[in-house]
Amino acid sequence: MTHDGPADHLEQNRRFWDEEAAAWHEPLARDHWAQTEPSWGLWATPESRARVLPDGIDGMRAIELGCGTAYVSAWLARSGAHPVGVDLSEKQLATARAMQAEFGIDFPLVLGNAEKVPYEDNTFGLAISEYGASLWCDPYQWIPEAARLLVPGGRLVFMRYSPLYALCVPSEGPASTTLIRGQFGLTRLHAGNRVEFVLPHGEMLRLLRDCGFVVEDLMEIQAPESPHQGYPEISTDWARKWPSEEIWKARLKG
Numbered sequence: 001m002t003h004d005g006p007a008d009h010l011e012q013n014r015r016f017w018d019e020e021a022a023a024w025h026e027p028l029a030r031d032h033w034a035q036t037e038p039s040w041g042l043w044a045t046p047e048s049r050a051r052v053l054p055d056g057i058d059g060m061r062a063i064e065l066g067c068g069t070a071y072v073s074a075w076l077a078r079s080g081a082h083p084v085g086v087d088l089s090e091k092q093l094a095t096a097r098a099m100q101a102e103f104g105i106d107f108p109l110v111l112g113n114a115e116k117v118p119y120e121d122n123t124f125g126l127a128i129s130e131y132g133a134s135l136w137c138d139p140y141q142w143i144p145e146a147a148r149l150l151v152p153g154g155r156l157v158f159m160r161y162s163p164l165y166a167l168c169v170p171s172e173g174p175a176s177t178t179l180i181r182g183q184f185g186l187t188r189l190h191a192g193n194r195v196e197f198v199l200p201h202g203e204m205l206r207l208l209r210d211c212g213f214v215v216e217d218l219m220e221i222q223a224p225e226s227p228h229q230g231y232p233e234i235s236t237d238w239a240r241k242w243p244s245e246e247i248w249k250a251r252l253k254g
Contacts, residue, residue, distance in 0.1 A: 009188070009195035010088060010113060013136045016194040017068070017089035026095050029069035033099045038075040040130060041159050041245045042231065043223045050219060050247055052128075054155045057081045060125040063149060065114040065142060066132020070096035074105050081126070084108045086117055115141035122151045134158035135196050138188075139207060147211040152254020156213060162220060162243040165234065166198040175234050175244070204248070213250040220246045 017025075038047040047053060054060075058080030064073045067085030069092055076083040084107065087093055093109050100106055112118055114133035127146040134142075146156050167183060168175045171191075187203075189196045199207065201218075208215055223230070223239035230236040234244050 009136070009138065009197075010115070013194050014088045018091045020193075025069060025092070026098075029071060029095050029099055030102075032069070032071035033074050033103050033105075035071075035075070038072070040247065041221060042234065043221060043228070043239065043245075045221055045224075050221075052157050052159075052247060052249075053079060054126060054157070057126065061123065062126040062128060063117070063119070063124045064132065065117070065127060065129045065146060066134070066136055067096065067109070068092045068132060069099060070107075070109060071099070072128060072130050073107055074099070074103065076126075076128070077105050077107050082107070084110060084119070084124075086110045086112050086114055087132070088113055113137075115145055117145055117149060119149055121148050124149050125151055125154045127154070127156045129158040131159060134160040135198075136194075137197065139197055139199055139204070143207055143213075144211050147213065147252055150252045152252060154252045156208075156250045156252065157247070159245060159247045161196070161198050162246045163198055163200045164242055165244045168242075169233055174232065175238050177238070208248075208250050212253050214253055215248065215250045217249040218246060219249075 039045060040050050040052055060081045062076050062081045062083045064070065064083060064085045067073055067087045070085040073083035073085040085096060090111060093111055096109050114137050127150055150156065163186065165175055166186060166189060167179050167181055170176060170180055183200050186200055187197060189198060205215060220243035222243065223236050228236050
């Protein structure tokens, strides 16, 4: 990754997911859709520990921003919510529709941009993103959009890479045990042919506050003790010592 200037991130990321990622993502989608209990992120943190989904979700209207293959929306539907999945990638949504047919779970899937969603104000009780808009969209665009979509008292929950991980991961290879870039100005990260966004904690807190949110929790995830060998960019040993990902939970004032 390199921290560069502005880029057409929406188009770059759409091409990445349509042209490169869709093929290897489909088998993962089936595994996620088949789960009886949600598990979150790189280390499959169980819902019983993370408590990502708010109480009283039965009957709640929910929107998944950057839904990809929409397994999170499927989990929401199984819990009694009425989800809508929004994503920029036609191929990701095609996989989501195939999973809907295979598992017999139906909900709207919308081809669109999570930074500008075609729904009215005050429509949803929950907005959620697991490495969707939370990583691939400009937070100064998608978080105000989430606030617009939510009813007063509505919940925003999202999972993303931790800022510490972003400070330690090089352009190629695994995360370092030393800092390789500065924190000031950390926002937009070019990772080859895609663009990712990671704000430092202070900047994220101010953005959420300015959009009318009250932060209720920030959970920094530790990798479990298990035979899991990690990923090319992040080892289990690294993620046992430092947080590679985190979950934010916020409530819209009102």
